[in-house]
Amino acid sequence: MTGDTTTTPLPDDTPARARATAPAPPPAPASPPVPRAGGAPGRRRTRRRTRRGARGGARWGPYAHIAPFFVLFGAFGLFPLLFTGWASLHRVELTAPTDMEWVGLRNYARLLTDEFFLNALRNTVTIGILSTVPQLLMALGIAHLLHHRLRGSTFFRVVVLTPYATSVAAATLVFVLLFGRDFGFVNWVLGVVGAGPVDWQNGRWTSRIAVSTIVVWRWTGYNALIYLAALQAVPDELYESAALDGASRWRQFVHVTVPSLRPTILFTVVVSTIGATQLFGEPLLFNGSAGATGGSEHQFQTLGLYLYEQGWVDLHLGRASAIAWAMFLILLLLGAAVALVGAYRRRRTP
Amino acid sequence: MTYAVLVVVTVLSLFPLVWTAIAASGTGGRLARTPPPVWFGGDLVENVRVAWTDAHMGVALLNTFVVASTVAAGTVLFSTLAGFAFAKLRFRFRNALLLLVIGTMTVPPQLSVVPLFMLVAELSWVDRLQSVVLPALVSGFGVFFMRQYLVRALPTELIEAARADGAGGLRVVWHVVFPAARPAMAVLAMLTFVMAWNDFFWPVIALTQSNPTVQVALTGLGRGYVPDQAVIMAGALLGTLPLLLVFVVFGRQIVGGIMQGAVKG
Numbered sequence: 001m002t003g004d005t006t007t008t009p010l011p012d013d014t015p016a017r018a019r020a021t022a023p024a025p026p027p028a029p030a031s032p033p034v035p036r037a038g039g040a041p042g043r044r045r046t047r048r049r050t051r052r053g054a055r056g057g058a059r060w061g062p063y064a065h066i067a068p069f070f071v072l073f074g075a076f077g078l079f080p081l082l083f084t085g086w087a088s089l090h091r092v093e094l095t096a097p098t099d100m101e102w103v104g105l106r107n108y109a110r111l112l113t114d115e116f117f118l119n120a121l122r123n124t125v126t127i128g129i130l131s132t133v134p135q136l137l138m139a140l141g142i143a144h145l146l147h148h149r150l151r152g153s154t155f156f157r158v159v160v161l162t163p164y165a166t167s168v169a170a171a172t173l174v175f176v177l178l179f180g181r182d183f184g185f186v187n188w189v190l191g192v193v194g195a196g197p198v199d200w201q202n203g204r205w206t207s208r209i210a211v212s213t214i215v216v217w218r219w220t221g222y223n224a225l226i227y228l229a230a231l232q233a234v235p236d237e238l239y240e241s242a243a244l245d246g247a248s249r250w251r252q253f254v255h256v257t258v259p260s261l262r263p264t265i266l267f268t269v270v271v272s273t274i275g276a277t278q279l280f281g282e283p284l285l286f287n288g289s290a291g292a293t294g295g296s297e298h299q300f301q302t303l304g305l306y307l308y309e310q311g312w313v314d315l316h317l318g319r320a321s322a323i324a325w326a327m328f329l330i331l332l333l334l335g336a337a338v339a340l341v342g343a344y345r346r347r348r349t350p
Numbered sequence: 351m352t353y354a355v356l357v358v359v360t361v362l363s364l365f366p367l368v369w370t371a372i373a374a375s376g377t378g379g380r381l382a383r384t385p386p387p388v389w390f391g392g393d394l395v396e397n398v399r400v401a402w403t404d405a406h407m408g409v410a411l412l413n414t415f416v417v418a419s420t421v422a423a424g425t426v427l428f429s430t431l432a433g434f435a436f437a438k439l440r441f442r443f444r445n446a447l448l449l450l451v452i453g454t455m456t457v458p459p460q461l462s463v464v465p466l467f468m469l470v471a472e473l474s475w476v477d478r479l480q481s482v483v484l485p486a487l488v489s490g491f492g493v494f495f496m497r498q499y500l501v502r503a504l505p506t507e508l509i510e511a512a513r514a515d516g517a518g519g520l521r522v523v524w525h526v527v528f529p530a531a532r533p534a535m536a537v538l539a540m541l542t543f544v545m546a547w548n549d550f551f552w553p554v555i556a557l558t559q560s561n562p563t564v565q566v567a568l569t570g571l572g573r574g575y576v577p578d579q580a581v582i583m584a585g586a587l588l589g590t591l592p593l594l595l596v597f598v599v600f601g602r603q604i605v606g607g608i609m610q611g612a613v614k615g
Contacts, residue, residue, distance in 0.1 A: 061519045065435035066447065068428045069488045076485035077454060080462035080469070087464055097468045142359055145352050158601035159360050161608070162367065165593040167548035169568035170586040174366045176572070177373060177381065177579060185369065185386045221363060222608065229609035249352075278458050281550040285572040304551070307460055312555060317464050324460045331458070 088321035095315055107322035117323065119298055120306040121330075123208065127283075127302060128276030130212035131219075136268055138220050143227035144249075144257045157228070160221030168281030171214055176201075176286060179210045201286070207300045214282045219275075223268050230264040231257065273334065277327055280304035303327050367590070374398070374583035381579045397584035401571070404581070406559065407588050410567035414547055415592075417482050417563060421546040422539045424487040430535055433496025434527045438509060448497070454490035459551055470556055481556040482563065486546055492538055499534035499610075500527070537607030540600055547593055564589035 088107055090100040111117045142160060146153055163171070178185045179200035187197040200210045234256070242252045258265075279302045283294045292309035294301025301309075303323065311320030373381055376391030401407045435441070436448050466485060475481040504527065512526050528535070553563045559570045568589055571582045597604065 062435045062439040062441035062444075064519065065439065065523075066432040069432040069451070069493055070447075072428070072484070072488040073454060073490075076466065077457070077462060077488075080465035081457060083465035084461050092464075097471060141355075145356055148352065150352060150356075154602055154605070156356050156360065157605045158597065159363050161601070161605055162594065162597060163363055165544060165548075165597050166367065166590050167565055167568070167593075168550045169565045169572065170370070170590045171366065173568060173572050173582055173586045174370045174373075177583070178366065178369070183382050183384055183386060188385050191384075217362075217366065225605060225608050232609075274456065274458065278460060278551075281554075284554075285569065291573075304460060307463075308555070311464060311467075317468070321464045324458075324464065327458060328461055 084321045084324050087318055088325050090318045091316075092318040092321070093315050094311065094317050097317060100318075103318070107319050108326065110319070111322060111326055116298060116301070116306060117303075117326075120294070120301050120303045123283075123294070123298075123300055124277060124279065124302045124304075127208050127212050127215075127279060127300065128273065130208060131215035132269070132272040132276055134212075135216045135220050136223055136265065136272065138216070139223035139227055139268070140258065140261070140265075141253070142220070142224040143231055143261075144253045146224065146228055147231045147257070157225065160224055162221070163218045164222045166218065168214075168218070169285060171218055172282050172285040175210065175214045175217075179213075202296060202299070204297075204299045207286070207295055211279075211282050211286050211300050214286070215276075215279070219272070223272070226268060227261055227264060230261055234260040270335075270338070274331065277331055278304050280308065284308070367594070370583050370587050370590070374580055374587045376580055393580065394584070397578075397580050398588060400578070400581045401585040401588060405567050405571050405585050406562060407564070407567055407585055410562045410564045411588065411592070413479060413562065414564040414589075417479055417486075418543045418546040420483050421486045422542040424483075425489050425492045425542045426535050426539045428488050429492030429496045429538060430527065430531050431523065432493045433498075433500055434504070434523065434531070436493065436497040437500035438504060438506060448494075451490045451493045455494070463552060463555055466552070467555055476556060477558050477561045479561075482549070482553050485552065486549065489542065492542065495538055496531060496534060500531060503534070504530040537603060537610065540596065540604050541607055544593060544596070544604070 087100070089102065089104060091103050091107075092100050146156060146160075150156075179187075181187065181197060181199045181201065184200070186200070191197060198206050200206045238256050238260070239252060242256055247255065283300045283302050283305045284292060286300065287293065287295060292301075292305055292313050294305050304327075307320050307323040307327070310316050310323060371394075372387055372390055374397050375394040376387055377393055380387050380391060432451070436444065436451075462485075470476055470481040473481075508526055508530070509522055512522050517525065548565065549563075550565050550569075553566050554569055557563060557566045559566065562570065568585055571585045
């Protein structure tokens, strides 16, 4: 994404193919001169004119193709995004959303001392770790198993993806029952094994674990498929030679699968982290009838849920906007931190 | 060994779904007993009927179908158009704009809900389906997905040949781009349909129980508007079943689509 655009102001569509065929002599009837990468901006325009000159409307054609996307995105994506920032500097109530009173950074200042905001931030981080780590580890294992030739692999792929087809709402409602204190399935199994019943919903840690379980259940298969896709780019010889050396499945996993997937793992960590900061439906519905508090003592209220409570239960739209931007800023900080660590590691291990 | 683990994974993946059906097939009282039920009862039809009428599940399913189909159709159409432009046409700021499209994927939906809600309230669209459809009609992922596909799948010579034959912009799109893009359009349509069907955050804010999507109706169920757990499970089952059917029929294609998007993304 941060490609060196300075050297190639107008990169070609198909860099890989173009580069691959570059050494070969160009096909004889090289029809209209295909513009190549590079060149001063001034010359670019003349070149385009020679190419497009024959067709009158062609200059605007491309913009007509992308216009619907950008018009809709501008109206329902970019404008609201910026307006949220603007609203976060105001006192706005849901009861009279057009009366905006300028308050500067007060909404943000409040957040820093807001016990519930800090609690929600802590919960978001905790649940994020509790759900992301096991989910990705299990996905890695499943991908490793599915990568080997086996009967019914399509069946297993579809099966591990079925939780993804289940909505947040449907999944959470089932898990509320499964994690019930008195008659829940999980506690019944625990009872059979001899462990005592657990009050999943009211415990501080148990409730977070239960909410994380829902996330893990829904997304593990999806991530496994992403890893599986990346694994198919790994040359079979790596596995074959490892097998020839007598490496067990486990050693192949540690020494072939995990190292080859490193970039993909980073990708899924980023995506899952973004998802974790937005967690909303699971904690909302895990609470049953009690609304948006995230448990009797806010023990599993996430930032997304707190935003909703501030905006649509307590009717403070300005504060909800500030929470939204605070979430965004936290993500940006996190991204910058990851980038810094990456740069540092790359410098140390050339 | 591999199979043993995979069987365990299969059981864990399917158990909550199967148990939803088991719980939905008995009386509510059956769920307040130890041990919990492990096999189907005989009240499924009755529970589904109650969920259908009391929780507006009938309306909700119809609404969700309309929303998900419209969103899928719009996303596929606009993504193919823009994806084609980004893959095969040359224009000023193309790379900057493509970067912007990709950037839209990282913006959390929370950042837009407050102004979106104010807008929807201003237009008196609360509880109207367009409030859910319009913001979902475009997707950066869709544009990127189609671009990546068309870069490889659509030979530039084909477009030039069509142009040489005198085909204008729309004819090229209709007769050259759409046929070439068809497989990717189908995959994107399925992925978008699933996502739109399950969309939660914004519909819960923009709609109410009187004209809900399935997810909004289920939220109402979960908040105890209908206290019977078996009925709640019947609702959850109703809301999930259509997508499960889609998965049974198109599972292979959806799996392929996710893996394709993953490699290229």
